[in-house]
Amino acid sequence: MPELYVHVRWPDGRTQRCYSPSTVVEDHLTAGARYEVADFVARSRAALGEASERVRAKYGFACTAAAEQLARIEESAAAYPPGAQMTVESLVNPDGSPR
Structure with missing residues (x-):
């Protein structure tokens, strides 16, 4: 499966690299876009x-790495108040090249 990584910046400036086992994430998230955390x-x-x-x-079988990544995202998101904004900085291939 073609996997990719999503680099995000949380409201406090902390960055996180998130894994997706499929490029379908491009249908849901846009590089450079700001979203409310929720x-x-x-x-x-x-x-x-x-x-x-x-x-x-x-x-x-289902992808356990996707489930684990979602759990890490939810854990990170819980630290921020309602309405807090975060940014998807980039979507990148496993080799680091941009999507």
Whole structure:
């Protein structure tokens, strides 16, 4: 499966590299876009759920890495108040080249 990474900047300036086992995340997140944290979590949940289902369709099992990444995103997001804004800085291929 074509995987990619999403680089995000949280409201406090902390950055995080997030993994997706599928490029379907591009249907849910845009490089350079700002999102309310809750919206980012919802978009990530949809994207990673869809990505995991693509893995299931191809290999017969869900992607545990997608579930683990969503848990890390939710854990990070819990630290911010409602309405806080964050940024998707980039979507990149595993080799580091931009999407």
